[in-house]
Amino acid sequence: xxxxxxxxxxxxAIGGVYVLIALGxxxxxxxxxxxxxxxxxxxxxxxxxxxFFVTAWGLPLIAAIMVSLVVxxxxxxxxxxxxxxxxxxxxxxxxxxxxxxxxxxxxxxxxEFFGHEQVVIPTDLxxxxxxxxxTIPELRLYVILAAAMLIVAMTLFVEKTKTGQAIRxxxxxxxxxxxxxxxxxxxxxxxxxxxxxxxxxxGVMVGSLFAIAPGIGEGLVVKGxxxxxxxxxxxxxxxxxxxxxxxxxxxxxxxxxxxAYKDVIAFVVMIGVLxxxxxxxxxxx
Amino acid sequence: MTRNRTTLFYAxxxxxxxxxxxxxxxxxxxxxxxxxxxxxxxxxGQNLIQGYTGYVSIVQAGFMGIGAYSTxxxxxxFDMPVWLSIALAPVITAFFALLTGYxxxxxxxxxxxxxxxxxxxxxxxxxxxxxxxxxxxxGITGIPKPGSKDGLFNFRDRETYYYLVLVIATLMTGxxxxxxxxRIGQTLVAIRQNEDLVGAIGIAAWKYKxxxxxxxxxFGGLAGAIYAHYQSFINPEIFGVAQSLDAILAVIIGGSGTxxxxxxxxxxxxxxxxxxRFADSFRLILYGLILVLxxxxxxxxxxxxxxxxxxxxxxxxK
Numbered sequence: 001x002x003x004x005x006x007x008x009x010x011x012x013a014i015g016g017v018y019v020l021i022a023l024g025x026x027x028x029x030x031x032x033x034x035x036x037x038x039x040x041x042x043x044x045x046x047x048x049x050x051x052f053f054v055t056a057w058g059l060p061l062i063a064a065i066m067v068s069l070v071v072x073x074x075x076x077x078x079x080x081x082x083x084x085x086x087x088x089x090x091x092x093x094x095x096x097x098x099x100x101x102x103x104x105x106x107x108x109x110x111x112e113f114f115g116h117e118q119v120v121i122p123t124d125l126x127x128x129x130x131x132x133x134x135t136i137p138e139l140r141l142y143v144i145l146a147a148a149m150l151i152v153a154m155t156l157f158v159e160k161t162k163t164g165q166a167i168r169x170x171x172x173x174x175x176x177x178x179x180x181x182x183x184x185x186x187x188x189x190x191x192x193x194x195x196x197x198x199x200x201x202x203g204v205m206v207g208s209l210f211a212i213a214p215g216i217g218e219g220l221v222v223k224g225x226x227x228x229x230x231x232x233x234x235x236x237x238x239x240x241x242x243x244x245x246x247x248x249x250x251x252x253x254x255x256x257x258x259x260a261y262k263d264v265i266a267f268v269v270m271i272g273v274l275x276x277x278x279x280x281x282x283x284x285x
Numbered sequence: 286m287t288r289n290r291t292t293l294f295y296a297x298x299x300x301x302x303x304x305x306x307x308x309x310x311x312x313x314x315x316x317x318x319x320x321x322x323x324x325x326x327x328x329x330g331q332n333l334i335q336g337y338t339g340y341v342s343i344v345q346a347g348f349m350g351i352g353a354y355s356t357x358x359x360x361x362x363f364d365m366p367v368w369l370s371i372a373l374a375p376v377i378t379a380f381f382a383l384l385t386g387y388x389x390x391x392x393x394x395x396x397x398x399x400x401x402x403x404x405x406x407x408x409x410x411x412x413x414x415x416x417x418x419x420x421x422x423x424g425i426t427g428i429p430k431p432g433s434k435d436g437l438f439n440f441r442d443r444e445t446y447y448y449l450v451l452v453i454a455t456l457m458t459g460x461x462x463x464x465x466x467x468r469i470g471q472t473l474v475a476i477r478q479n480e481d482l483v484g485a486i487g488i489a490a491w492k493y494k495x496x497x498x499x500x501x502x503x504f505g506g507l508a509g510a511i512y513a514h515y516q517s518f519i520n521p522e523i524f525g526v527a528q529s530l531d532a533i534l535a536v537i538i539g540g541s542g543t544x545x546x547x548x549x550x551x552x553x554x555x556x557x558x559x560x561x562r563f564a565d566s567f568r569l570i571l572y573g574l575i576l577v578l579x580x581x582x583x584x585x586x587x588x589x590x591x592x593x594x595x596x597x598x599x600x601x602x603k
Contacts, residue, residue, distance in 0.1 A: 035395040086581045093339050094580050096398065097537060100343075100530055101576030108569030218526060222406065225399040260414040267407050274388040274396065 015247020040221030046200030076196030232283025330504025350524025352506030378506025424520025540588025
């Protein structure tokens with residue numbers, strides 16, 4: 001039983017990372033209709049940057065994350081302006097192929113700058129709490145808390161602020177939003193900034209909990225989309241539920257079945273949801 | 286181009302491919318040409334789903350892997366004749382395509398692309414980790430060539446194998462042309478242009494999409510099987526997501542939704558890395574850049590651009 005609780009806690013931590021990735025994807029998808037495949041690689045770029053600032057420049061972790069956020073945001077905005085904007089009015093398959101090309105480019109950049117070796121972002125958060133036989137590493141606890149805070153902040157922003165309202169308006173009906181005076185040229189930039197910021201945070205979490213290496217980003221973005229399939233596209237509660245379900249399933253699969261095949265099991269769960277609840281666990285029929 | 290001129294064009298192209306081994310002096314280029322022809326088969330399949338139906342599948346290399354391992358393992362464990370195992374490989378691939386296509390194509394949106402990409406990752410994980418069956422990263426060696434040593438054709442000879450692949454690639458290109466000219470092909474194009482309209486006139490679009498996907502997978506499986514018997518060695522490395530992206534690139538660069546496009550695109554993706562040897566670490570960046578720029582500036586590919594140029598020249602001539 002203790003072993004099960006242990007794995008569920010591990011699953012919540014990685015699930016939190018998946019939720020952040022999925023939220024970044026679903027905002028971009030909602031506004032621009034783009035399956036932003038490069039998101040995972042951008043997120044890894046953020047993780048690599050943080051690693052670089054901590055180890056090479058000796059910045060404290062928080063400062064390194066801040067600088068990485070700024071650089072990451074610039075990359076995100078550039079991607080929107082230079083790559084996605086030119087295909088905005090073309091067939092949606094074109095934007096999708098551009099996204100695949102971008103993934104290759106960002107992966108290539110990561111390889112070029114940071115090499116093939118896997119890196120782990122060093123933190124001094126190495127205390128371990130023991131609650132009734134269940135061990136919770138301090139780092140894992142902070143990751144769960146930080147993810148929860150970001151999810152709440154994101155929800156409040158979208159629901160309560162004026163910019164958030166404009167974003168929802170464009171997602172609902174772009175033409176009507178233009179008529180109401182929403183500037184549809186700046187909204188994508190705001191959306192990409194939010195999405196990239198969430199991505200960079202997720203990248204830092206992956207880099208400190210596990211490791212960053214070539215190819216991890218592609219795996220991460222697939223997980224992000226899997227979360228959206230599980231939870232239902234375009235819904236924040238759906239992304240939270242989907243992310244936690246995926247994270248916990250994976251942790252249990254890794255703990256009790258096989259860690260090599262945990263991704264295969266996650267895939268089977270995804271196919272199962274598509275077969276029996278194609279609108280997602282939280283989506284409306 | 287008029288019908289006659291199109292026929293003439295394809296006849297000339299075929300003649301060129303028949304003469305190619307006689308013109309090539311360096312053995313290595315013959316090897317690359319065989320690989321390119323294998324990729325023509327895979328790219329024709331990719332074009333059916335991506336170019337004609339408008340759904341991006343990111344698992345073509347994975348299907349090549351299923352085809353390659355199917356034929357190799359059936360030969361190894363059941364002592365099956367090579368021709369039979371090559372013929373069965375696409376059928377096995379089709380089974381896996383049904384399994385992933387059915388749930389993901391019934392729902393609309395981007396689910397299909399994501400499920401196919403995830404499936405390619407699953408294929409790769411299984412090929413890498415299921416040692417008892419696939420021998421993992423080390424791969425399978427000693428896959429036999431078709432035919433006997435004293436038969437009419439000796440397929441151990443590279444040039445003979447080239448002609449074998451050429452025959453199959455030509456047949457498969459012809460098959461793709463037949464499919465897209467049929468009523469089914471017309472429906473696929475209609476789905477690409479306006480899926481809601483197709484549904485509105487009472488056609489179950491998902492059946493046609495599933496047909497296109499399963500057929501494209503069979504093309505991939507066949508290409509993989511032919512590859513396995515050509516190289517006599519396979520390991521998971523070339524059946525990953527990166528190679529599936531190559532298939533997408535081949536279709537876009539060549540000209541998506543055209544029959545000649547995948548042929549040109551396949552040679553492009555096989556030969557390009559050879560010319561980019563000097564820029565090995567930049568390869569990924571350059572590939573991505575080509576994909577992005579091609580999609581933005583020439584979405585109709587080499588075939589589209591050439592067509593426009595020819596039309597312009599024709600006008601000037603008059």
